[in-house]
Amino acid sequence: MDENIINQIREKAKELLSSGTVECVIGYEAGTDGMTSRPAFIYEASDVERLVFDNTCTHNLATYLINKKTNKVAVVVKPCDARGINVLLSERQIEREKVYVIGIVCQGVVPVSWSGSGKDLQMRCKLCNQHAPVIYDFLIGEPAVEPVPTVSPWTSVAEMESKSSAEKTDYWNKQFSKCIRCYACRQVCMGCYCKECFVELLDPEWVGIKIDTSENSMWNMIRAFHLSGRCIGCGECARVCPVDIPLGLLNMKLAKEVAEHFEYRAGLSAEVRAPLATFNKEENLGIGE
Amino acid sequence: MSVDYQPKIIGFLCNWCSYAGADMAGTSRITYPSNIRIIRVPCSGRVDPLFIAKCFKEGADGVFIAGCHPGDCHYVEGNYYARRRFVLMGSLLEYLGIEKERYQVEWVSASEGKKFTQLVSAFTDKVAGLGPRAEGQ
Structure with missing residues (x-):
């Protein structure tokens, strides 16, 4: 768990909620099993301490934007999820002005199932050639030079x-x-x-x-x-x-x-x-x- | 495979070119296999990949689709969109284990009655050669 990333998410969420810029921040919180994380919907600035980010944050939070179209929301995205936001934008399903994208430079996530999380990265993360989000309003982490994948994704x-x-x-x-x-x-x-x-x-x-x-x-x-x-x-x-x-x-x-x-x-x-x-x-x- | 096995083929023909082409074949008294069951659609762009999937689900041995030549679409660009869908659907079908010989997309104009019969005959032979679909395919 990277404290620096978490602190930045919390700070940003607090700022956005207390200024009234967004109605809700969609992020991750610790799951009740103590091992994995789960999606969280934060409406109050006092609740931002719930937000976390670690390698079990596998969920694609862009999914939830579809049902949150009325008021502006902020969403925490990994690079893959950021591509999802682009898909929704190009299909006119969401409006750019109503989404505040908190992009995270991601180092990959591990498999998550009922019984907990794995140790090795998910296959898609091993093959990933895009560790920085393609779309964001606020970026957390430093984009590094992309490694050239040694295996073909296909x-x-x-x-x-x-x-x-x-x-x-x-x-x-x-x-x-x-x-x-x-x-x-x-x-x-x-x-x-x-x-x-x-x-x-x-x-x-x-x-x-x-x-x-x-x-x-x-x-x-x-x-x-x-x-x-x-x-x-x-x-x-x-x-x-x-x-x-x-x-x-x-x-x-x-x-x-x-x-x-x-x-x-x-x-x-x-x-x-x-x-x-x-x-x-x-x-x-x-x-x- | 029994001797009198006859493949069941579903044909989707666009109203403006290929269906007229099939009509042309009929009025010119050119014979072609009766295995093809023709469904007239307004445009090859009307052929939803769902139709193709449903045909195979319901037991069709082959699916034949024909539309206007690119550039000749009655609706100007329907077949351009359709072309992209058909290519993806074809590779998906093959990936799921349906032989690619069971699926064919062609461009047939209203004047190409002869071409239509040749294509349908060749396609029917090809599908018949494969035999009935495997159980649960």
Whole structure:
């Protein structure tokens, strides 16, 4: 736990709340298990002592901005979550003037589960090449020179791609058969903000109530597709999945395709349109001859 | 695979070019396999990836999509957007274990009746060659 970072967050939160600049500060506080942290919503300047920051702060707090649109709020973000804010801004889901971004130069977070936290960094943090937030109003920490990742971020995707159709079918069927369609992956995602999700529509009914792997696959396939070119890779969906479906492996595949075809990575700027919301007349993309 | 296995293919054809192209094939009396069940859509941009996923979920052996050539879209730019979606959806399907031969996107204009029949015949042969979909695919 870095006292310096925590003190700066608390000071800033106190300043923002007591001056009335923001209604609420969304940050992290210590969880009741004494090992991990959890999201905290601070409304009073006297409560800022609750705020903490350590390597168990895995949650993407940008998710909560969607339901806090009326008054100005401050939010504590890691670099990955900051990309999420850019996605929400570019999709006109939040207004820049109503969000005060407290960006943190992040050294990575550890896996967090019911039973506590791990020691080793999460895979996405090991592969991270962006330790400073892309968008912030107040920066905590010094941006350092980015290390050049030695491993390709697409290693696990390439491994999956190299399998035969039968092996892939078998693998994903095993994974999706576990799905209980609790939609935790959707609820935790900053990109899944539709008030009416396709999965709940009854007419047309895209995903039936039948307890069956085919229905589960449909949900998982379309969930991933709807996040193509929008997923920032925060990994929250996979973390909250109660049956440990490797959703990151699906999201990464689409991120890879988007990077290869459109040279795009989600959230780097709020000004650029997502690849599926625009087009280039000249591209061929291998369709037709 | 039984001898009389016939693949079930769903075809999404854009109203302005490809459906007219299929019409052209019909009025020109060119035969093509009847395995394709054609669904007329206003534009290839109307084909939501949900449609494709649903076709495969409900047991289709192949999905064939055809729209106006790029630059010829009745709605000016519908097929440009669609093109990007189809590419991503195609790679996602393949990643999930649906052979890429089961999914094809083509541009067919209203005058290309002949081309339409050739594409559909070739696609049907390809899908038939793969045999029925694997259990639970």
